[in-house]
Amino acid sequence: MHSIAFRSVTEEVEEEERLMAQRVERRKLRDAINPFKLPQSLFEKYYRLNKAGFQYLLDVLTANTEAPKKAFAISPIAKLSGCLKFLAEGGYQTGVGKDCDVSLAQSSFIKVLTEVRTVFERHLCQQWIKVSESEEENRNIARAFYVKYGIPGVVGCIDGTHVRIIAPPQNAHLYYNRKGNYSLNVMLVSYSLFLHLSIFELF
Structure with a gap:
């Protein structure tokens, strides 16, 4: 034992x-x-x-x-x-x-x-990371989002996506993504309910 x-x-x-x-x-x-x-x-x-x-x-x-x-x-x-x-x-x-x-x-x-x-x-x-809107614009945007969707305090929307491209002739490795193809990594930012978009290409 x-x-x-x-x-x-x-x-x-x-x-x-x-x-x-x-x-x-x-x-x-x-x-x-x-x-x-x-x-x-x-x-x-x-x-x-x-x-x-x-x-x-x-x-x-x-x-x-x-x-x-x-x-x-x-x-x-x-x-x-x-x-x-x-x-x-x-x-x-x-x-x-x-x-x-x-x-x-x-x-x-x-x-x-x-x-x-x-x-x-x-x-x-x-x-x-800069947001260029003034306080008054931010209040107007937040009010419009709240009226339309019932969500308080929203001053913009952001989303990211990969836009597929043909491999560029130079620095192709910078555009190669984890899914095995070439793309631009793009972030879209909207500060209003209309077509006011800021587009950033990310590496």
């Missing part, structure tokens, strides 16, 4: 040690990543922006997050790599978790995604 209990405890300890060793190896792999070593074309295919754009986002993220306190804390470059890969592929979090060049577990990645998104919302959105 005692030998069975001892064997069970020993197996649990061995399993825990094996899992700990896996975590350490995963952290070593994650900390060794350097996406800047990738060729430019492959870099842009993975992250959907060039190295200068990546560096800009990395600088913003690094400047607005606390310095890591733990020895195995996730570095800003690993956080950004994981999030951009996820956004580029439009897939589930487990896809990023299994990537050898990102190597983040799903439980860690969801925290990283939330952190990175929050930093970008606070420090990039106000700088790069």
Whole structure:
């Protein structure tokens, strides 16, 4: 009876040690990543922006997050790599978790995604996303939406779509999407109930 209990405890300890060793190896792999070593074309295919754009986002993220306190804390470059890969592929979090060049577990990645998104919302959105309507125009738009649809506080509508195109002769990889064809990633913004549209091409 005692030998069975001892064997069970020993197996649990061995399993825990094996899992700990896996975590350490995963952290070593994650900390060794350097996406800047990738060729430019492959870099842009993975992250959907060039190295200068990546560096800009990395600088913003690094400047607005606390310095890591733990020895195995996730570095800003690993956080950004994981999030951009996820956004580029439009897939589930487990896809990023299994990537050898990102190597983040799903439980860690969801925290990283939330952190990175929050930093970008606070420090990039106000700088790069502008709505040009005045307060009076916003009140009129909100009133019109409420009268027609019964939804309060709406000052505009936004939607995104892929417009399929023939592969361009230059920089075709920038237009290659996750469905396996070439397209313009377009965002449409309407600030009124009429045909007042702003169209942005996204890369």
